[in-house]
Amino acid sequence: MKILVCIKQVPDMESKFKVAASGKWYDTADLAWRMNEYDEYAVEQAVQVKEQVGGADLTVLCIGGEQVKETMKKALAMGCDRGVHVADDKAAEKEPFEIAGIIAEFARDKQFDLIFTGMQSQDRGSAQVGVLVAEMLGIPSISTIVQFAYADGRIETRRELEGGVKAVVKAMAPALVTCQLGLNTPRYPTLPNIMKAKKKELLSLPVADLLKVDARQETTKMYFPAKKGGGLVLEGELGQLADQLIQILKEKTGVLA
Amino acid sequence: MKILLVAEYRDGKLLGSVNELIAFAAKMGGDSAMFVVGSEAALPAYDGKLYLADAAACGEFNPDVHKQLLLEVVAKEQPDMIALSHSSYGWDLAPRIAFALKAAQVSEVVEVEDGVLVVSACNAKLRRTVNPKTKQTVVTLQAGAFGLAEAPTGSPTVEKIGAAGGGRLEFGGYEAAEAGGVDLSKAEIIVSAGRGIGKPENVEMIAALAKALKGEYGASRPVVDSGWVEHKRQVGTTGQTVTPKLYLACGISGAIQHLAGMKKSEFIVAINTDKDAPIGDVADVLVVADLKQFVPLLTEKIKLL
Numbered sequence: 001m002k003i004l005v006c007i008k009q010v011p012d013m014e015s016k017f018k019v020a021a022s023g024k025w026y027d028t029a030d031l032a033w034r035m036n037e038y039d040e041y042a043v044e045q046a047v048q049v050k051e052q053v054g055g056a057d058l059t060v061l062c063i064g065g066e067q068v069k070e071t072m073k074k075a076l077a078m079g080c081d082r083g084v085h086v087a088d089d090k091a092a093e094k095e096p097f098e099i100a101g102i103i104a105e106f107a108r109d110k111q112f113d114l115i116f117t118g119m120q121s122q123d124r125g126s127a128q129v130g131v132l133v134a135e136m137l138g139i140p141s142i143s144t145i146v147q148f149a150y151a152d153g154r155i156e157t158r159r160e161l162e163g164g165v166k167a168v169v170k171a172m173a174p175a176l177v178t179c180q181l182g183l184n185t186p187r188y189p190t191l192p193n194i195m196k197a198k199k200k201e202l203l204s205l206p207v208a209d210l211l212k213v214d215a216r217q218e219t220t221k222m223y224f225p226a227k228k229g230g231g232l233v234l235e236g237e238l239g240q241l242a243d244q245l246i247q248i249l250k251e252k253t254g255v256l257a
Numbered sequence: 258m259k260i261l262l263v264a265e266y267r268d269g270k271l272l273g274s275v276n277e278l279i280a281f282a283a284k285m286g287g288d289s290a291m292f293v294v295g296s297e298a299a300l301p302a303y304d305g306k307l308y309l310a311d312a313a314a315c316g317e318f319n320p321d322v323h324k325q326l327l328l329e330v331v332a333k334e335q336p337d338m339i340a341l342s343h344s345s346y347g348w349d350l351a352p353r354i355a356f357a358l359k360a361a362q363v364s365e366v367v368e369v370e371d372g373v374l375v376v377s378a379c380n381a382k383l384r385r386t387v388n389p390k391t392k393q394t395v396v397t398l399q400a401g402a403f404g405l406a407e408a409p410t411g412s413p414t415v416e417k418i419g420a421a422g423g424g425r426l427e428f429g430g431y432e433a434a435e436a437g438g439v440d441l442s443k444a445e446i447i448v449s450a451g452r453g454i455g456k457p458e459n460v461e462m463i464a465a466l467a468k469a470l471k472g473e474y475g476a477s478r479p480v481v482d483s484g485w486v487e488h489k490r491q492v493g494t495t496g497q498t499v500t501p502k503l504y505l506a507c508g509i510s511g512a513i514q515h516l517a518g519m520k521k522s523e524f525i526v527a528i529n530t531d532k533d534a535p536i537g538d539v540a541d542v543l544v545v546a547d548l549k550q551f552v553p554l555l556t557e558k559i560k561l562l
Contacts (some may be wrong), residue, residue: 011379013379013380013382013510014510014531016533017379017382017383019383026378026379026383095361096352096362096364097355097361097362120348122379122380123378123379124378125364125365125377125378125380126362126364126365127343127348127352127364127365127397128348128351128352128355128362128364131349131352131353132352132355132356135352135353135356135357136356140321140425140426142426143345143348143349144345144348144349156429158432159318159345159349160345160495161267161345161346161431161495162344162345162494162495163434163494163495163496163498164433164434164435164488164491164495164496164497165431165432165433165434166431166432167318167345167428167429167430167431167432168428168429168430168431168432169318169426169427169428169429170426170427170429171425171426171427172425181478181479181482182478182481182482185484215390216359216360216361216362216389216390216391217361217362217363217387217388217389217390217391218387218388218390219385219386219387219388220373220385220386220387220388221385221386222378222383222384222385223383223384224382224383224384225377225381225383225384225538227537227538231537231538231539231540231541231542231543232541232542232543233532233537233542233543233545234542234543234544234545235532235545235546238546238550238551238554239554241544241546241551242551242554242555242558243558245526245542245544245555246555246558246559246562248542249503249524249526252524252541253502253503253523253524254502255446255470255502255503256470256559256562
């Protein structure tokens, strides 16, 4: 059985963002980088399936510059068998259709039984790539899963809908699923597994070999939304802040009256 | 500009987000038509043409078949744009349609400025303007981003379209949200914990403040996903939508999914170390402080009142 999991490296969303000099993306300097949160659930689920069936081969794929190898090592330490790094210093500028095109081009002749992706990235948040990859490969896809089970080529999932409702959706492999937060509990790599991961295969491919599609959209400008304002900002010594807030609650809400 | 609006139908009901699609079409200007896999018993108030496929025949959730039906309508109407909600239905169907039409898809549009599509990035911290380069464009709209001053009126001219079966996915019905326990939607005061609480032990201080205020405590998604607080207490798109008299957000940055569930609260107080956090946009008062020190202090002072 062959499994593919696709991951992305993104900035920590708590970072202080700045707009890049191009005016079209965020400045990538001085940011802390990590695995896209949704992808951690995808990796965990892929590793769980591998452990369940025994003897599966699990590839992790990531597109980006040299620095994404750090994130790939985490996926390898979590239990992926091999890494495919699509070397592309301009990955951040690529739109979802191009990213999906690269992944599909890589996966096309590999006969993966299962493909896992996050349901979206934390920075771009398009929620397109996984479903597009499946469309390009002509396999079924189930998006936004919060529950996953696999047995004898059959997949049973729960999709998360609005308001806490879930939909039961089943499909036959080969198939692709996009993973929502809360799908499982992503493991922390142990020290022995981090050491083992260093010896695992991590192949780099130039993006030019896999990019066969053209962009269908472009970002023309990135900017900070205008503050809606109106709100009162309180700063200072904590005791005084608490007194100020209590006073406001008494006057404005009647809560403490 | 001609826009084809894709409405949603679930569990026998047409979803209210249809009005947001109509508002978007009005904002863009030009003509519109609508498509829904639904039922004659649940038609939208819409003054235009509605292509209706029968959900009972082809399934409420059946992306392969819905895609095929929608493509047939696109072939007839030749719209410049196809608009869906950025919802579990919309973000699932949109890439399938965009791929088939060789169209650009612009996800989670929050605004239209002089005809230019604006989307959010990095957890709503940033915005992008996007230029699609294809003849047709598929867009998904952020929940709540487009609204009408008044509810739409009129009744649609319905054209029924054939509903084939088939499809590679098997839909096995819905599972309702867990019942019982706390009902946040009835609480008048809610104190919510976000990722900023840092560790599960700190849920206690949020609960203590809620108790001192005679309210309930809630949480944002990351806190629930971590298993620190039960799902019944989750506020946001996939949890509860609440409108209390007072909503106190502790260590919540303000992801759009959370804001959608609480921004209609009467009075919102945010406690956050980051004064640029998006929660500040909806807060009446933003207290810039570390909640781990501030919340216990505030609780003690309230108890002494």
